[in-house]
Amino acid sequence: MSEKVHIIGAGIHAFGRTEGRSGRAQGVFALRQALADAGIEWADIGFASGGSVAAGSADIMVNDLGLTSLPFINVHNGCATGGSALTAAHNAIASGMCDVAVAVGFDKHERGAFNAKPSGYGLPEWYGETGMMLTTQFFALKIQRYMQLHGISRETLGRVAEKAFRNGALCDHAWRRSPVDLDTILHAPMVNDPLTKYMFCSPAEGGVALVLASEKKLRELGSDGVRIDSIAFRTRPEGSFEVFAPSIRTPPGGKPTVLASQAAFEQAGIGPGDVDVAQLQDTESGAEIMHMAENGFCADGEQEEWFANGWSEIGGRLPINTDGGCLACGEPVGASGLRQVYENVQQLRGRAGARQVPRDPKVGYSHVYGAPGLSAVAILSR
């Protein structure tokens, strides 16, 4: 990348359920907050990109924010919607197209597990009719095998959720704001073995916006910014094990998260040991465990020791999902990836309040993963 790009403003609409407020209105709320944080006006924005999965297009926001004729690219890219919006905004500045850009993501989903139509995924009807086309099953099947191969216990699955709710209780944008004890998590109704209901995130609502600026603009404004050291977005390679798979190649192939992580570290010129705070996709408890290894933060199986010793707690050696992650915030798909980046921006600026990571963190890592097998990683530094 040519020009250095910084995040100089961050805004969020609390996640959860907000009756009577559309997903897009939550996006506008977040965007106004981000502009105020950056100390600039909507009219100063040279490029915008954003979207949702289930709450409509982002560019209609100009009706609320002002008809300034700016180029506004709508993104409708599943779980990578936020990551794609961030990539587009970043590239607009890196290429020299403009000095200030915004990325925005929002969503509003119906309650309960997502139900997908087989034909939309190129799959036969019987696959859905027989009850095998559920995202929750995929996560359970992936962690079940991982637990058997690498000695991960059910108690560790429970500890992931326990940490999420403990952190969420400290976070004003989280949905689940009450701690839940380990025993309750482990003995809650089973959804898909080994995952109980407290180990899954829920579809939710929320909005996040980020204001990005060139180095020149950052200096001009004297902004309290963080630098984007790398963004890497990868779709699935040959033979990867992903959601909605009636069959898998044997032996299975690579993983999109591993590819995105390696590319992001390479671009940033650092390694996992340099990261001070991380937000990893935790659609359910097992995902956080597997993503610790897929992103290079530990070897397969070491997660038992990490959770037994609290190494990923806010005061630990690598705090992970400091705002409670998807488990405590819920997953408005279009906003979720940007929430992770928002959280790192606040942590690196020392503005995370009760959940602030101690010892002045310098490097933040965020990782979003989703259907049908894609991963986006962003590394920020201060």
Added chain:
Amino acid sequence: MDDAQGLSPIAAGLWDAGPPPRLIGGRKANGEIVFPLPDEPAEPLERIELATTGTLWSWTSQEFQPKPPFVGPEPFEPFLLGYIELPNEVIVESRIVGTSIDRLTLGMPMQLVIIPFDDRRSTYAFRPEQRA
């Protein structure tokens, strides 16, 4: 559970009736095998019958009633499902029957069976291999 006689397969072209019944897959030019055989393959596929036995690759339970397009009989009964690795062929997703979740272990031998899905239709499943 094996009494699927007289029921219609939930979809045509999923398995050959046999005996023994065999799932139908497709072999790509590079040797990779896919299941099921797609209606509109992106590349020419050789139709092949898959192995009737394999090993357990992973498993889970379905404890809640899925939303549509699920069309299983009412009232909903939780069921087991998982992936079975057919050696040197492909790993297939399948219902698992004839056992309970606490008896499943990674790599255990499994065999294909055709089971009733509802009172009209049959589907495929795997159960722990029974030595004759």
